[in-house]
Amino acid sequence: MFHHTPFRYAALVLLASGALFQAFTAQYFGLEILTEILILAMLVLALDMVAGFGGMVSLCHGALMGVGAYGYAVLSTTAGLTPPVAMAAAVGITAGISWVIGAICSRSHGIYFIMATLAFGQMAYSYVFEAPIFGGDDGLGGIERLDLSFIGVDLNDTRTFALFCLVTLAAMYGLAVMILRSGLGRSFSGVMHNEQRMRALGLTVWRIKADVFGLSGMIAGVAGVLAAQHIMYISPGLMAWTVSGEALVVVILGGLGTLVGPLVGAAVFVVLKHELSSLTTYWHLIVGVILIGVVMSRANGIFGFIENSFAARSKTTEINPKAMEVTKDA
Amino acid sequence: MLETRNLDKSFGAVHVTRDVSLKLERGERRVILGPNGAGKTTLFNQLVGELTPDSGTVNLAGEDVTALPVAKRARQGLSRSYQKNTLFDGLTVEENLGLAAAIHTGNATTLWSDSLGKAEVREIVKDVANQVDLMPFLHAKVSQISYGVRRQLEVGVALATRPLVLLMDEPTSGVGPEMAKGFHDLLNNLPRDLTLLIIEHDMDLAFDVADTITVLNYGEVVFDGLPDAARGSDLLKEIYLGSWEDA
Numbered sequence: 217m218f219h220h221t222p223f224r225y226a227a228l229v230l231l232a233s234g235a236l237f238q239a240f241t242a243q244y245f246g247l248e249i250l251t252e253i254l255i256l257a258m259l260v261l262a263l264d265m266v267a268g269f270g271g272m273v274s275l276c277h278g279a280l281m282g283v284g285a286y287g288y289a290v291l292s293t294t295a296g297l298t299p300p301v302a303m304a305a306a307v308g309i310t311a312g313i314s315w316v317i318g319a320i321c322s323r324s325h326g327i328y329f330i331m332a333t334l335a336f337g338q339m340a341y342s343y344v345f346e347a348p349i350f351g352g353d354d355g356l357g358g359i360e361r362l363d364l365s366f367i368g369v370d371l372n373d374t375r376t377f378a379l380f381c382l383v384t385l386a387a388m389y390g391l392a393v394m395i396l397r398s399g400l401g402r403s404f405s406g407v408m409h410n411e412q413r414m415r416a417l418g419l420t421v422w423r424i425k426a427d428v429f430g431l432s433g434m435i436a437g438v439a440g441v442l443a444a445q446h447i448m449y450i451s452p453g454l455m456a457w458t459v460s461g462e463a464l465v466v467v468i469l470g471g472l473g474t475l476v477g478p479l480v481g482a483a484v485f486v487v488l489k490h491e492l493s494s495l496t497t498y499w500h501l502i503v504g505v506i507l508i509g510v511v512m513s514r515a516n517g518i519f520g521f522i523e524n525s526f527a528a529r530s531k532t533t534e535i536n537p538k539a540m541e542v543t544k545d546a
Numbered sequence: 547m548l549e550t551r552n553l554d555k556s557f558g559a560v561h562v563t564r565d566v567s568l569k570l571e572r573g574e575r576r577v578i579l580g581p582n583g584a585g586k587t588t589l590f591n592q593l594v595g596e597l598t599p600d601s602g603t604v605n606l607a608g609e610d611v612t613a614l615p616v617a618k619r620a621r622q623g624l625s626r627s628y629q630k631n632t633l634f635d636g637l638t639v640e641e642n643l644g645l646a647a648a649i650h651t652g653n654a655t656t657l658w659s660d661s662l663g664k665a666e667v668r669e670i671v672k673d674v675a676n677q678v679d680l681m682p683f684l685h686a687k688v689s690q691i692s693y694g695v696r697r698q699l700e701v702g703v704a705l706a707t708r709p710l711v712l713l714m715d716e717p718t719s720g721v722g723p724e725m726a727k728g729f730h731d732l733l734n735n736l737p738r739d740l741t742l743l744i745i746e747h748d749m750d751l752a753f754d755v756a757d758t759i760t761v762l763n764y765g766e767v768v769f770d771g772l773p774d775a776a777r778g779s780d781l782l783k784e785i786y787l788g789s790w791e792d793a
Contacts, residue, residue, distance in 0.1 A: 395657065397660050399654050400654075400656065402641075402648065402654070402661050403649070406637075406645040409634040410634050413703070414649075415617050416625075416626060417617075417646045417704075419617055424654075424655065427655070
């Protein structure tokens with residue numbers, strides 16, 4: 217069940233401060249990396265909501281992000297809608313599609329759920345890859361960013377766009393917290409702990425799963441809209457299953473079921489990717505080794521490891537403050 | 547309040563319940579006895595909708611609920627506890643009760659507020675915790691409480707939905723004699739208008755709590771009557787009570 221500890225609040229403040237510092241001080245390349253981190257963080261936040269708090273390990277969240285991106289691109293370019301309307305419509309469409317996927321897959325569990333979501337993701341990828349309206353394998357270009365000039369904000373400026381992504385991520389994080397703390401979120405967590413009992417108590421389980429999956433897809437859709445506006449060009453690669461797989465890696469790397477952990481995971485993953493890929497083309501191998509280490513340590517990701525170490529240290533200090541003093545002196 | 551007519555269920559060649567008809571009045575406390583494999587739990591599963599009968603009907607408060615799924619029957623007032631603890635293991639006792647109370651009060655699907663913080667949910671949690679002696683354990687996780695307390699919680703979670711009819715599958719299963727005695731008091735202190743249907747092997751508890759007794763053998767009702775009549779029944783002694791009488 218979702219609870220925000222003081223340690224997690226502190227971690228959030230630290231992460232936000234780091235992002236703000238980067239947003240105000242970094243040059244072009246640093247800002248691009250920051251924006252990439254923030255958009256990935258939004259996607260993995262959506263995935264952690266369903267995988268970490270409801271046991272719905274989805275392999276279609278990359279595709280859902282793609283639905284948001286393509287939805288916005290087509291509606292704002294081909295259909296000629298204004299960017300705000302296109303954004304709202306794309307996010308709504310993604311939420312609706314996610315709800316349907318959640319409802320259909322809600323009766324399956326474990327590996328079968330993973331495979332069912334993978335199938336949905338691959339269907340979406342194949343369709344976009346072939347359909348002329350989506351530009352086929354050439355993708356779609358000429359995507360405009362949201363126009364906020366009426367309030368004096370120019371999102372075509374790299375720094376401003378990074379800050380816009382940060383504000384949106386904060387809003388999505390707040391939304392995720394609200395959902396997980398609501399009656400719906402509590403019931404969702406209850407279903408993960410004991411689906412049979414929740415049903416026996418009178419809960420319509422499939423509906424709860426579908427609702428939260430839909431809301432999670434909505435957040436993935438927002439990430440997609442921002443991804444499309446960031447690069448101003450999208451291709452079917454955005455919907456490939458490897459994007460979903462990578463998102464799952466990031467969630468596990470950061471800390472499944474912590475909500476804060478995946479944000480840490482996104483930062484670590486993107487920085488590692490850029491730093492290591494400049495050193496070797498085999499950077500995936502190094503990330504793989506790190507992931508294996510994290511999984512084998514059974515510490516629930518990087519954030520879980522830090523949180524557990526901090527909790528253990530606090531407990532030791534609480535139990536025997538004198539012993540800590542001796543250790544410190546030594 | 548709860549009525550079954552001619553419930554029949556087979557698994558392949560094995561006939562598990564045969565033509566079972568029961569009628570429980572409001573507030574009645576009935577204990578179902580029977581040796582292992584008599585079909586008691588299978589009957590429960592058909593009553594709550596976890597199994598579909600091959601034929602026969604289940605009526606709850608005058609309405610035919612045979613075709614209704616588990617969740618809908620529960621919302622209409624049919625709640626159960628399980629023979630093996632079926633709890634929310636990673637959560638606290640308070641959260642376990644709160645999840646059930648939230649469903650009953652209609653707060654389980656709201657997006658705008660925390661169901662566990664709602665006044666009506668907290669009131670039910672407190673009330674049920676008092677009824678089943680869980681107040682000292684409210685903030686403990688299920689993994690931190692003893693087996694006996696978990697059995698109390700098992701009943702508490704079912705009670706938190708404020709049912710019309712509560713089905714209890716061996717509530718004292720696995721607990722010691724001391725704790726079992728505590729369950730007698732617990733069950734006797736439940737609201738008198740709550741209809742209880744209990745599967746139990748503890749004869750002392752059965753005769754202490756029951757208004758009526760039904761005995762199943764090979765899936766058939768072989769006795770249906772008052773506890774005193776059950777004590778004197780030669781048939782019961784032969785199929786089930788012999789060991790108790792001899793003990």
